[in-house]
Amino acid sequence: MTRIAALFAVALTCLPCVLAAQTDPVQTARRAAVMLDQAGLALQDASGARDRVAALTQTVRAYEEGLTALREGLRRVIIREQVLRAELDARREEISELLAVLATLQRDPETLLLLHPSGPLGTAQSGMLLREVTPALQSRVNDLRAQLDEVTLLRALQESAESQLADGLDGIQTARTALSQAVSDRTDLPQRLSADPARLDALLQSSETLEGFATGLLSLDDAAPLPPVSQFKAARGNLPLPAQGTVLRRFGEADAAGIKRQGLVLATAPLALVTTPSAATIRYRGPLLDYGNVMILEPAGDVLIVLGGLAQVYGETGQVLPAGAPVGLMGGQDPAASAFLRAGEKGSGNGRTETLYIELRQNGQPEDPAPWFAATKE
Template identity: 30%
Template sequence: MAAAAWVLALVCVPAGAQEARPAPPAAVEAPSDAAARRATTRAELEAIQHDVELGRERQAEIRREIDALERDRTRVAERLVESATRTRALEAALTAGEARIDGLDGRAAVIRASLSARRGVLADVLAALQRIGRKPPPAILVRPEDARGAVRSAILVGALLPGLRAEAETLLADLEALEALKATAAGERDRYRAEAGDLASERTRLELLIEERRRSKSDQERRLADESRRTAESAQKAAGLEELIGRLDREAVVRPPPPEAEKKLAALGDAGRLQPAFAFAEARGKLPQPVGGPVVRHWGEDDGFGAPSRGVTFAARTDARVSSPCDGWVIFLGPFRSYGKLLIINGGGGYHVVLAGLARIDVEAGQFVLAGEPVGTMGGGGPAATTTAAGPERSALYVEFRKDNTSIDPSPWWASTRDEKVRG
């Protein structure tokens, strides 16, 4: 039975006596085993991301690309929106890849459990081969394909009794399925590594563009500093979000755009605009979602504290880039009450967009931002009221739309995603 021991080791089952073989139970992965497997898979995928580093030549190439913009605000804004869009797509692709790999690993674990439950059949098959003089040396059984070949040989040469033959055919199907899953998982991991490299490149470009945006507005620094001080003072005085937005609106200083910019406000495609391309009320079905993750708590659903949610919660990657859903002016940024780091954008016409749960904010008070322009980055966790909705492996981004300081359902404003279009 030496050959049997090699095959048993192959499927991670200790070799042992098989005097009585009861009917195998249905193969089910234990919850603790599933959790451990997911943790192992996630650690492996995180290691892949950390291993992907841009070479010096690629970094220099991206830097030259950004330097060529020559602090042109319109061109910088265009590249920012384009890069943020690509980054969101790549982040979504990585998330989908992680789900596929986890699913493949889970299916492989179930098959291994099934093989373990029928280890006696495996021993009987090899014993039958030995009886007819087919004694494959242990060395050829160290790979799954060799184990599969041994079982197939036993079936083809008729070495098995009818009852054992049916079990052996099921065993063969499991071994073939396991091999197919391993090949598919290997391909998914290669794809994941390539996408992680693309994302690292795009994030480098995005960070350099954000830095270029900071440099290009040095002439506005004094005004933006004044805005920051004003919003900080307002936050200290306000008791709640409604009062904060009302106070900021009352204190807002209306600044008309320079004459040369007024001619550029009509088209949404003009990245140099300094006012919204169209009224917020007309933007239904046109606004991009701020992150690529799914909505895990909708407007009006229980917020976890027995009250209806005034906004929506997205489950984002812990390092996801966050983009502005609309054109508008940043009227507040910074920590506020239980919201954590808060960003409020005035979309005009009495509309405001609230983003909460960011780890880093890359814009300044008083700054005009475009729909799709990056405004910050997610980190671990999020506001206490929303973290649990995102799950343990995602960050929670809370988004609230307000009209005349009253929360409204944002779902009619989102542009349809590709997945929604496919679903019809």
């Protein structure tokens, strides 16, 4: 395994640990920082990798994993600090009394505190009482000290997060730029078909629906044979999602305007990397109807994967892509680190402001994509 692949594997291994650390915001934030460091090392190694596109794709993914984890870790840190400050405010009177008692103990020698006007017996009894009280008093002091130390640590983590975020956002932007250039420079991809631009444009202009365009697309070209459908079907339930995100709407589910689409709508972060779930031929790339930029992939005969809503698309029609190859980026822009921190302090948003549409078509008919992907199968 190359070093860059090993670093990426570390990042992927860390993420479940980060997200699983529900009650330990400090460890969550620290693991996220390690993941961003690993992504930075992977970016350094990518320039010397034999397959720069694959290396940079892994690097962008590693940055995305790290930034997602840091966002979650920082959110937990802020919530935990708010809880502790609320507890300390609620205990203000108790803390004042405790400080007063401690000040008295420090001001008066212990021997004087033990003396009692009733004589030796009273002194002995007061000594026994003080011995009983002291452990409880010490416990309260230790508890207060631990809470104050935790608040200090959480505040320090938030202050260091801005620098970590800035470095991570700079790193992922550098990796995206390098990836776009590497894709543009790539010349080693096989070409399965050559589309007639005039016929493709005519189909595009005459199509009023995605279904009509997809149906007409398959009849445009005579191309080399594709892998058998059985091979693609064997991957059912194990395909990776094309981008990091959460399902916003499922197959046939209406949106706020009452519009139903025959696919999944995935909420992603701005500029999220989109990759092909399996090896496939690019059948179309570019704007289509109201779907924004669309990438239509053909992984097997009479099977199409439609990815809509991209801001930037990679590759050329007819190219055969390996599984996990980059096909584009989502829209939007990364927030500045300071804006990200302000949003975290207010507890607002999860940063997934873009939407990727995923449709799977077999034999000309749309099919629910969810069972095909490991993250969405039921």
